[in-house]
Amino acid sequence: MLFQRDDLVRINRNEVIIPKGLFRNEKELGKFVRQHEDYLREHLSGSTEFNQAIETDPRKELHETKYKKFDFTAFSLAENINLNLQQCNRLQLNSSVMISKAAEVKTSLHEVLQNLLTIIESGEDPYLKDLKRIILPELRLQLDHNVVDKFWFRLAGSSVWLKDYGVHYMVSRIMYSHRGTRDGPLLSLSYAQLYDQNWNELVGTRLLVPKIRNATGDKQYILHFPQIIPIPFYQDEQLNEYQYYGPEDPRLMLVKNKAGYEEPLVLFNSYRCKMDTFDDDEDDKLVTKERCYRAMSICWPWQLDERKFSKTVELNIENYRLRTQKNWTPFTSHLDRQVDGYDSHIYFVYRWANLDILKCDLQGACSYDYRFNTSLSLENDVGPFRGGTQLINLNDMVAVKDNKEVWAGFARAHIDDCGCGSSMYRPNLVVIIKKRKHSRNYYKVTHISSSLSFDMYVPGWDLLYPQDSCLRSSVLIPNGVSQWVADRDSAGAVVDDYLTLTLSVSDYTVHRINVKGLLKELINWGTFDYDIMGNTHHANDNLVCALQSSFEFCTKYGLEHQLKRKNKNPKDDDGMTIDPKKVEYFKYVQRYELRGAPEA
Template structure:
């Protein structure tokens, strides 16, 4: 018996030692910086599970979000753009009206280093398996396929874009959520259903197909009323467990739908991360918009994947707009817990133009405005709209105190990429492009009230991305998809590049007096730095983008932190807003200038990318052109004939008028001549009568004189013998 017991004990001791040996060796391997020889579930799953719920004090030893091979590569090139600061003049008054000339005073030429964009595709076969493994999704898709009977390939009916990502230090992965659309027509803006698709990527931005062990928060609730009087489940207890998740995956979010209308399910996801205020580990928080049957409007929702908790966000004391979307999430240090590590409050830029800010409780989903503009139309939103989440500058515990940028007391600066939507501005039916902007929060230390303003906003940024055209599926007589060549500025479609997230932002190294100091030497460096003005940060930021609502891509930006450090207005105490009336002096001139510059970009882009015309379309256009030419020539001919006719008629009338006038003149002359003749005849007759009378008188006179003459003659004859 003793021998058997000894053997048994030795067996268990050996087994115990073997387990200890394996655990110790695993831990040793995990602590190594190079994890290439480990399986992913060990490399990330085990390490992540061992560390979640604990915050590492030495952040400098955590892996950098971007691999050193990418950092050290010739991946980056210079990228120039324009940016517009706040308008700040001494004579700034309430009634100051905008003038284009102010833009010249506010504009700055900026330069950053950016990488080439990298596409982040999906594996269609895995996607299909994931979507049909969910009973609810399988049922509604089968119904939709049966109803719509699409003739295009099934692969063309699935579209994925809007990828929003965060870097999870605990798990050492980029956690990305995208919008997945089922559209029988193949057109992105005519989708029937939307789903949320989650992928994970390593520091090289290669997708990982593995299982992760992640936290699971179990909330025990009972029906009741919240502190605000809302009828809702009351949280009794929160427990921490773990769960194994296979990536990629479809988030299990059920939704209402009606097959006869489109756009059901979660849309436009945005993601932020927080330290869980109870357990301390990093936790992704996802927000999206969704319409339903019970709620009359499309509203915003908040979802925490570690607890599977989903709620619609409610604006306290304010009605829903007809469509609630484009809320820009960000965390403010103002709402951090006493230990400074976690928060239960999430802020939103509700509107950028005009600037309005909400703060929402993550647990209750109740939101209150902390900055609100009174407007007649609650559905009014300007052309500058939400894009990525906002991120604070990466000046966290990784940097010693004396290496952090010093803003005025109570000031926080956030960075984000919005987007401007312009219609018919020179490129296609409409154009969407990102705009870099800075949001400034000034907190009144006495009242705790926050005042927000846009500190700077750029013109259109395209990150040198070669955009794909916006296609419209066309089928031939056999139901086969026709591949057509399109321009990114086709008149029928949109030209779209939308920013989705700031995937990460961190400092890789610091240059001081010509020497580069890596992350693990920051503390050593801080002891020798006299002035932060002599420090140059080697920081990297990743921005995810979607082009033509058909893909997801990543672009890396280098040097943004240095760019911000060189903006003097951010450090000017006189620029701090601590009263409501000062906000009226913080005009939106920079946003107006940005929109003007964006329109100039749009026109130039449209000229550089004219629509592509097919031979058939070209023939139609030529025929139409010839038709228009013929019609024009016909109109010109008719016009000439009309003009000639009018001219002839005019000349004829003039001729007739002249003839009439000539005739009248001749008649007058004739009449005049005849009148003169008659007058002459009468005068002749009178003269003749007078002559007769004179003759008669003469005869009479002669008759009287004849005897006397006869006597004289006789006398003369008598007296002259010759006679």
């Protein structure tokens, strides 16, 4: 059944998709169903269809999309300018690609939250029932008054193409603010959805993860979609309304497991508290005290424990725990896969300027794989470039010589007081190259772009007065590279390539945009021939030039988007336009002494 509402296209089908190649024919599939009848009856209704995935090419949608030219500026390490900003033109590359019109990937939050309420009240889901004290009874009131979208927000969506299932797998952040402010959430959840090759959402579809494809090797799962990923998180015994609970800023990537199959991995940060022992210097005794901090973690959403929660591991840098960890950029190693046969480690860009690279094992122990400046403390600010998408290993797309690896992706620049509101966030294309020599790894950010607009409209922070583009923060954040595929000629040369990027606008949306020809542009730059060992140029030259150019972009953007007519609507204490629906809702909140009422 296909239904469409407000350009939200969904296909409702009671179906289990089985990974391609698992069974040779219908007879083997039927035998599997009969052998697992009890398990399947427990998880499925009698009318469920079992369909083995067939070879599906997502490029058809990419080929049929209309594109237009998009010019941008990047900076290489072509020469040594010794951080002299007056010489940035010597590093500048004036480039262009083709881009599609950005499309919003919409979801009905009212439907999501109505389903969530039903499951919570049933008490059948061990993960969701724990949310009861955080979001009830306010959620019932919000649904009754049809104001869910004033307090719940979906953003930060990233996706990957599951070639063995023929679907896009997307994970986004669903955020709850009992006060209705996007920069003050009480709870964050990770929401997983499936889409077909044309980006129609598949509702009611399940994925079978059989034993042979599960890295744990001893269980099989039927995963229902859409779903809240059961990522465990810390909760105070006494709920603190000023604390942030749950997994934030999910970043999705594909990793190869021990069984030899690709599975999704989610990187996120979350608030945690643990009991730490320390010496208080008062006497000879050690003192135990609860210590709270924000940590980075990785989660395998398809690997479940006995509680049916997803396997999650906290990341720790050489046993040193920072008070706040956020905005790491993940990637995997093509060369490691060749040696180990799977992704035995996950790598992260911890710091872009003065490049720091972390290497983490699957138990969460992290150490430095490279440091540009070994004297910098972990406590030092990471700088304006941070986070962004995962990095795509281009060794999987292009033959790379000389024991090198090349990655590309999109970081984001966070620039304060640059001419458009208090801060601006925009994507920056980045390229990293690694060379291994004498058992050591050396990395460089060889190319980085100025701020990229992708010609997208970015409304202001006040959703009731979006034309005020530079009110408070101007936010366009890259979340993930969903796919990057290439068309080749008979000799194997790249003819065209297509990248799908997901972004969030004003911390309020999930958008996707296709970029055509970026890999060809990187080839034209000579990226794959760059010798980072023979080139002694200062590794921060291009970053400072990109930062200066991004600042200039912000200043120009602010001048072009000056508010022409003052917002005369009444404002709340936060400087936002007063929303009559929220005012009415808060009357009931105060009457029943619920959470979220504005402070007197």
